[in-house]
Amino acid sequence: MQKNVKKLQSQVGTLRKQVKKLRAALKRASTKRDARRIMRAVKSIRKLVRRNRRSISKVARQRRIPGPRGKTGKRGPRGLTGPKGSTGPRGQRGPKGSTGATGRRGPRGARGSRGVKGPRGRVGPTGVKGPQGSTGPRGPRGNPGRRGVKGSRGYRGRRGPRGRNGGRGRNGSRGQRGVRGPMGRPGKAGSRGPRGLRGIRGRNGRRGSRGPRGLRGRRGARGPRGPRGLRSMNRPHWMHLKSRLNRLCLDIRGGRRNNGAQPWMWNCHNGANQFWHMLRDGRIKSKLNNKCLDIAGANRRNLARVQMYSCHRGANQKWYFDRAGRIRSRLNHKCLDILGHRRNRGTRVVMYRCHGGANQKWYWSR
Numbered sequence: 001m002q003k004n005v006k007k008l009q010s011q012v013g014t015l016r017k018q019v020k021k022l023r024a025a026l027k028r029a030s031t032k033r034d035a036r037r038i039m040r041a042v043k044s045i046r047k048l049v050r051r052n053r054r055s056i057s058k059v060a061r062q063r064r065i066p067g068p069r070g071k072t073g074k075r076g077p078r079g080l081t082g083p084k085g086s087t088g089p090r091g092q093r094g095p096k097g098s099t100g101a102t103g104r105r106g107p108r109g110a111r112g113s114r115g116v117k118g119p120r121g122r123v124g125p126t127g128v129k130g131p132q133g134s135t136g137p138r139g140p141r142g143n144p145g146r147r148g149v150k151g152s153r154g155y156r157g158r159r160g161p162r163g164r165n166g167g168r169g170r171n172g173s174r175g176q177r178g179v180r181g182p183m184g185r186p187g188k189a190g191s192r193g194p195r196g197l198r199g200i201r202g203r204n205g206r207r208g209s210r211g212p213r214g215l216r217g218r219r220g221a222r223g224p225r226g227p228r229g230l231r232s233m234n235r236p237h238w239m240h241l242k243s244r245l246n247r248l249c250l251d252i253r254g255g256r257r258n259n260g261a262q263p264w265m266w267n268c269h270n271g272a273n274q275f276w277h278m279l280r281d282g283r284i285k286s287k288l289n290n291k292c293l294d295i296a297g298a299n300r301r302n303l304a305r306v307q308m309y310s311c312h313r314g315a316n317q318k319w320y321f322d323r324a325g326r327i328r329s330r331l332n333h334k335c336l337d338i339l340g341h342r343r344n345r346g347t348r349v350v351m352y353r354c355h356g357g358a359n360q361k362w363y364w365s366r
Helices: 002-028 032-063
Strands: 240-243 249-252 263-266 276-278 284-286 292-295 304-309 319-321 327-329 335-338 349-352 362-365
Touching: 002 032, 263 304, 263 349
Parallel strands: none
Antiparallel strands: 240 249, 240 362, 249 263, 276 284, 284 292, 292 304, 304 349, 319 327, 327 335, 335 349
């Protein structure tokens, strides 16, 4: 009985745990239908708990087995401790009693004799089997019935006309080229000295002596240098780097300033995480944190990750524009690519072998 009571108590404990799990699932439930199912399960488990408790109490009444322990009441205030009494003298230990003699075991009874087995009866003679009857002749096979005619198939409905494709948007106008400064005025040329006189030809074919060479005039002073023209639009100072695929800008995700920040495509705005500058040695620098566009781990394979990292002189941070408008790396001459040719914002930028796709073509914009 005690074992049965313990089993019932363990079942009650497991049922309570299930109720707790179902309550947690009820908070996560997304639809009313799921919530109703969970509530039904909770109610059925509660009924089982009540039944188990009743059976435990019945068994406890019959066999006087203590039921589940009740809740302990609140503890009262602690009483004052009285003075410590003096310890009395220890009593002497009495003598140990002698052990009684063990009784002898009685003799074992004799086993009875086994009865004699009777003789086995004789087997009777086997009966003679009669002759087998002959099989009658097989009847002729019936003719097969005719096959039914197959019904005709219905006609398929016509397909509706396809909608027209929308027209392509116009490309934005190209920025103007910087004005070149005026050239400085050339200095005045120095005046040429007078030519020497030609010698008189003597008689008998003798040539006269050559006159002295004229002095060379001084070189005129150089004019002032004109002002320097504006920088070319190919490599601006701080500008947006846009894609020909979706006109979105190259952006540092979340405006993070740490090493390993991921560049992606996003709507253009005036944040510092979208302004870039290409140095003369080919590094592309960000205005946000003055860190450079970098191929992670100098990986030469396709789909290599692109990140922001502290600037150094490695080939995995050096880039160049080719004639098609693609940004290529000095490390492996692969192109900066928008992953999967996706047009939506939030798409990662990776390294991939160069092709003629618009997801590899870039241009500078203000």
